[in-house]
Amino acid sequence: MANTNTAGPRGGTLRLVLGDQLSDNLSALADLDPDRDIVLMAEVRDEATYVRHHKQKVALTFAAMRSFALRLEARGITVRYIRIDDPANTHSIVGEMHRVLDDQPGEAIVMTECGEWRLAQALAGFAAVVEGRGIAVDIRQDDRFICSHDRFRRWASGKKQLTMEFFYREMRRETGILLDDGKPVGGQWNYDAENRRKLTKGIRPPERLRTPPDAVALEAIADVARLFPDHFGDLDAFGWPTTAEQAEVVLTDFLANILPGFGDWQDAMAHGQPWMWHGLISTSINLGLLDPLDVCRRAEAEYRSGRAPLNAVEGFIRQIIGWREFVRGIYWLKMPEYGARNFLDADRVLPWFFWSGETDMTCVADVVATSRDNAYAHHIQRLMVTGNLMMLLGVHPDAVDDWYMTVYADAYEWVEMPNTRGMATFADGGIMGTKPYAASGTYIDRMSDYCSGCRYDVKARTGEGACPFNRLYWGFLERNRPRLRDNHRLAMPYRTLDGFGEERRAALLAEAEATRTMLGAVPQS
Structure with missing residues (x-):
């Protein structure tokens, strides 16, 4: 698909369609006049790189956008489509909105509310500017969702x-x-x-x-591999x-x-x-x-x-x-306060094996490998393997958010952040869930075949050969005792922990701290 900068009729309505709004029934297109209106779609680096999205997600989005633009054009709709490699591309949605208005002044702009806070703020600022120039801006509800x-x-x-x-x-x-x-x-x-x-x-x-x-997807894949x-x-x-x-x-x-x-x-x-x-x-x-x-x-x-x-x-x-x-x-x-929550004061870096997959923990290596190969892992792999381990290690929630947004093709901040900062790491302090989903290796052993082939012993609680999830679990509870002790859903594990006695609890905490360091979850510099 070539760059399409079709010069439609002057004076119509400019309608913005974002990369996750590829629906025939999109509210921004509801009353479109094909004789006067122009649809703007733009592939921009701002959206492809605000986190370094998985290559498959970028290729998927570009291919789906290009196919949708062709679908609109087949209906006789004028589409101004900006390719990622267009030399004149400003590489921001707002920049492309200003550019089309400079080229083709119109009477009004219509868009469907976007899904992410940062882009919503940018578009609100854009709307304020152009409304000051006498151009009406209509930001419509995204009625593809059931609950407004x-x-x-x-x-x-x-x-x-x-x-x-x-x-x-x-x-x-x-x-x-x-x-x-x-x-x-x-x-x-x-x-x-x-x-x-x-x-x-x-x-x-x-x-x-x-x-x-x-053919469209193959071209997008080649563009992503190159760019x-x-x-x-x-x-x-x-x-x-x-x-x-x-x-x-x-x-x-x-x-x-x-x-x-x-x-x-x-x-x-x-x-x-x-x-x-x-x-x-x-x-x-x-x-x-x-x-x-x-x-x-x-x-x-x-x-x-x-x-x-x-x-x-x-x-x-x-x-x-x-x-x-x-x-x-x-x-x-x-939002936006939610994106700064860190209830457990997690302060560690994300260990490199979450990117490389180079770890003897079979479950983690498998989930990282499938995430790298497929831009996908299912919800229990995300929550109880990678998310659980990040929480036990005390990885800072900003790094957790970044990882999940980077590695999965279905990741958008509105859906990923509450699942990672809320469910996976309890960084929101209980807004999403009533307790941290912290678990030892016993859960993974119960729900998978990972442990049978792992070099670590899931039955051992402590020691060099013990499963790292086990070595981290009790230390996580002890480290976070001031924040979690009164959580009624953790009453049973804290009773068990209290029964260990002060000396053993100190030893479990020390082993967990050593394990965090051994796995590369060191304090942020």
């Missing part, structure tokens, strides 16, 4: 604790999904207790449908949908062939098995190629028709209209 910012604020108002489960029930009531006569199907709202099976011998994850890159050679990750295994039609194929395959097993094994992990029973549609939903509510209704139809069990369908739907909507609500309710 105002709706979430109303729900959160007056609550001491924002609990996802109760929010999720509200979303179920509002959408009518998995309800019969206003009551939850099956008599329960949540079937998570049925969704914690370890992958047992003889059970193999299903083969997964991947999307071979089309962003130092970014994290490999491009060889790229297999993400970049068009709505490709995303539909992946979704259809998931609903028909994968969803029935999702419930039982959604928390299971296995060495060399990156996909398991997960949907692989988060990239498509977050880009706008799939409509999340439609996805949920189609999953419900699989249950209603008897093709998928309730625990699988409910667990899958909860990820979308529960967690996805909830974390977005938290992000916009609490």
Whole structure:
């Protein structure tokens, strides 16, 4: 696709479409006049490098944007498309907005609210400038989400604790999904207790449908390899949908062939098995190629028709209209202060093996490898392997945010930060969850086959050969005793710790400190 700087009619409306707004039903396009209006889309370095995004994420975004621009042009819509290698590219969204206005003055600007705080602030500043020049700016609600910012604020108002489960029930009531006569199907709202099976011998994850890159995607991949050679990750295994039609194929395959097993094994992990029973549609939903509510209704139809069990369908739907909507609500309710939270005063650097994968911890090496190769790891790998270890090590939450934003193709700050600063590291002090998800190696052993082939002994609590998760766990509790001792959900482990006696607790803390240093989690300079 060549650079497209089409000079449309003067005096119309300029409509901005961002890289994660690739939806036919985008509010910014709702009343578009193809005879007068211009759509602006721009690949800019500001967005590709504010963190050094995984090469696959940059290629995915560029390819999806280029394909969407072609889709609009096929409908007779004028698109001003700025390629990353355009010599005149200002490399910022605001810069490209000013440039198009300088070239083609218009009467108004329409955009859909963006997903990240920093860009929203930049666009608000731009709006103030151009409104001063007499150009109206209409920033519209992103109604691809079920819960608006105002709706979430109303729900959160007056609550001491924002609990996802109760929010999720509200979303179920509002959408009518998995309800019969206003009551939850099956008599329960949540079937998570049925969704914690370890992958047992003889059970193999299903083969997964991947999307071979089309011509547009191949060109984007080549551009990224050429222009962003130092970014994290490999491009060889790229297999993400970049068009709505490709995303539909992946979704259809998931609903028909994968969803029935999702419930039982959604928390299971296995060495060399990156996909398991997960949907692989988060990239498509977050880009706008799939409509999340439609996805949920189609999953419900699989249950209603008897093709998928309730625990699988409910667990899958909860990820979308529960967690996805909830974390977005938290992000916009609490920013920008949320991005500075560090409740546990974590102050360590991120060890290099999170980038290289060079570690004898089999679970960590496997998750880093699949993240590098695929720009993907599923939610338990993210939370209970990498996130858990970062928290036990005391890695500063800024470094944690940066890592997750860098390595995953579905990562956008609105969804990643509450999951990492909230769920993974408890840096938010309990806004997202009621306790830290700290765990020893026992959890990983229970939910995976990682420990059977690891050089470390998951059964040993202490000593050089003991699993580092074990060596860090009790020290983490002791180190954070002033902040966590009164958390009622940690009463049992603190009773156990208290029973060890003062001398043994001091020894456990000393071993944890030595382990942090040994693993490279040294204090920030």
